[in-house]
Amino acid sequence: MNHEEKSGSMILETFKQRRVPIFVMMPIDALGIDTSGVPKIRKVKALTMSLKALKLAGVHGITVEVWWGIVERSSPFDYNWSVYEQLFTLISGSGLKLHVALSFHSNIESSKEKGGVSLPLWILEIGHLNRNIYYKDQNGFSSNDYLTLGVDQIPLFYGRTALQCYEDFMYSFIKKFETLMGSVIEEVSIGLGPSGELRYPAHPSKDGRWEFPGIGEFQCYDKYMMEDLQKAASQEGQPKWGNKGPQNAGRYNSLPSGVPFFENGGENFLSDYGQFFLEWYSGKLIHHADAILAKAANMFKKYQDNGSDTVLLVAKIGGIYWWYQTESHPAELTAGYYNTALRDGYEPLASVLSRHGAALHVSCLEMADSETPSNYGCSPEGLLQQIRTVSKRRIVHLTGRNANERFDKAGLRQITTNCYQAEAGSFTYFRMNDKIFRVENWNNFVPFVRRMNSDH
Template sequence: MAEIGGIRCGCRGVSGGTFFHPGGFSCFLEQRATRNRNFFRNVSYVPSFKRGRLITKRSSVAGNSRIFSMDAREKSRSFVLVSSRHKKVPVYVMMPIDTFGIDASGCPIIKRLKALTVSLKALKLAGVHGVAVEVWWGIVERFCPLEFKWSLYEELFRLISEAGLKLHVSLCFHSNMHLFGGKGGISLPLWIREIGDVNKDIYYRDKNGFSNNDYLTLGVDQLPLFGGRTAVQCYEDFMLSFSTKFEPYFGNVIEEIGVGLGPSGELRYPAHPSGDGRWKFPGIGEFQCHDKYMMENLMTVASQEGKPQWGSRDPPSAGCYNSFPSGVPFFEEGHDNFLSDYGRFFLEWYSGKLICHADAILAKAADVLRRRQEEEKRSVMLVAKIGGIYWWYKTSSHPAELTAGYYNTALRDGYDPVASVLSRHGAALHIPCLDMADCETPEKYLCSPEGLLRQIHDVSKKRTIQVTGGNTSERFDQMGLRQIRENCVQPNGETVRSFTFFRLNEKIFRVENWNNFVPFIRQMSADV
């Protein structure tokens, strides 16, 4: 078990990689000198910048524009993956955002139960494969540590099963209160919030001191701040309780289990907080590492590197939430930019912490599922979700991805380390924005959802993992549904493992929308 800055890291050492060393920064330090000498080895181009784009004068000798991706040495240990060639694409419809509410006494309830029952029957008649349900930490373990109350989900799962629908379950360790302006939604457990009232550093914090209480900072993953438990132990106890309660559903009703890894359940930092007015599209976002636990770790690692001055803060010339890349020195040609020794050091640390976070939680989730499935011979797919950060994708630095924690640039494949961790734990990769096309995005913001999807498909094939997906925007129009279909089915006949439609609400049953939605479901259910 490697040590990173005095905090025990759950990573088991992702193989290969020029930059990424999740096994610890001792290896990172030893290889720094060699890596600096070989930074442009096998590369015969000289990069230059023009309005934020990377212009190359000659191509790589290796014939690969993404020269800093990790080695393909690791074989998948998945026990649930099957070929996705020439398969139907099961469609899950996500439950309404306000399925659950809090009554006057502060207790969680299922809202509009009768209407929900009718809606489930209609979805089944339309040919929908199943529904996706968010299982909230803030509902089940709401009042006291280790007191799990599953009654709401027992009732809901029974209704879904009786309707003849399958289940994709998302275990949610985040809050969605920002979607309701702080006046509704599901918070983190109340006992977690009480700890946060005393110690705000259990949450992510930006350079101006603003904290984000939608998800615990990964800086507390291995710290026993929660009644003697670490954050990872809290997540593990929740997953164990869930598997014990709903094991009879595994494999016959519950087919996929998504594990929350960050804000909105996605493996990323909350670099683009849209709910409180700090950020709006297409801002590059800000690095989120200013809680005291992350900063202590950064200082320790920088000191080990022999550069203590690198550990005092995030890059000082990285702009603000709503900056554009042009004119921001860190993301262009400035001193200590993203290609400098300092820039590479910081981005390796920042993205590496995120990978370690995923590795620790997915290891626990995979162990829980493996035990259940070996005992009962039932197959459930483990799923991890990433963010679809597609704006500024065509720039050299990919700044919006860097602030979110994906060390993905024109010179480095930042999704390969993620896919490698998922492969080791037998997890599928879920990506949103399958409803999007480049031509529908503002050209001036250098967006490319299609380029991002191609990259995800490439790394998933390399690491032998399945891909699942969803839509980012609510789409009922024929063009949007056609784009989803095209993104779900590759030209070679390979398909995504499943698709989650966001989301169930009254709009879906309007005549004009329903008349588009039902044929879409029938097409997705037909053999490719």
């Protein structure tokens, strides 16, 4: 046993925990829309065989993204759950449980398939006439991946606010699958932003605007968020602060050095203006989560602590680990996490989750600091440690997933270590594809699953 294996074994022995159930996320192209506009399951036979193999390996369940853009695709209130009824039957028939991810975002940018899943067509029609329903950066560029939180309370969607659209969708989901709650559906994550995560789309890599390790850009320039900023600035007695976001915060691919807002500029992140803006920007995100999770918690209340038929409510956050070791944490700030060397930005988020009985789902559990570039202030382990500490203080359960595909023993061992240290309630492997079943990968994956399944 080499030094790395010895240290990993020592950590695992130190953090002896109960088993960690493994969910595997469905392939990104598992569902599609045929030429007539009907949603369908792709490659049903291959999927069935894959599910059986995963069950035999000891996998606990499957994570399924339930897309707003599939279910309420054509017109408001016209919910079509048929493809998910088929899929849930297929999965439960294989003896597997479900983590359902209610997805109010689009995966058009991230899908390799030409189709992908957009937002509902009727939402896109509204967006074609009014681009301000989406997040915008300082140059006016927007993407139609997720509605701006600026429209949460504005009835732009055939008389409904965005929040009401999300609420109605959740209600329809519960009504349709009530008999599966707790017995088959064990976890439900509520989509709160791009990729389902509570964050701003500050690092848009898929359209070429951003690449690692850029600091990203603030995303508050749609009409509705700017109106809210102006109102907040006036209430602060500083109306000029409401005219725009920070003008000295660089561009998507800037590094922190030489960017005044994140260093020692006149109106930097520590100035009165900087603190006002960051409080407002992050506060809007926290309020967005609070509003949606309040609705979700109320609807799922009867499935909470219901003996063996409990449904765990889950909220996801992004793993913004680069520039974590700097004073200003710029990549986190642009994403909406007001976390710096002087301020804990995850405390208010954990407080909201605790209030609504929701678990916190974190990514990057496969990452070790030693594997990241040394000159970009990266610390996925430091970030996880901070989130772990905050969650324990606020009595918030943690669940997690990997951000990058890993089949090697070191990567899988890091997942195991992080899950045990965090006392994770479950782990989602991201995601199912052909590679996982290749002999050399499968031979590492199966022992990993069995290790996570055993009581330590």
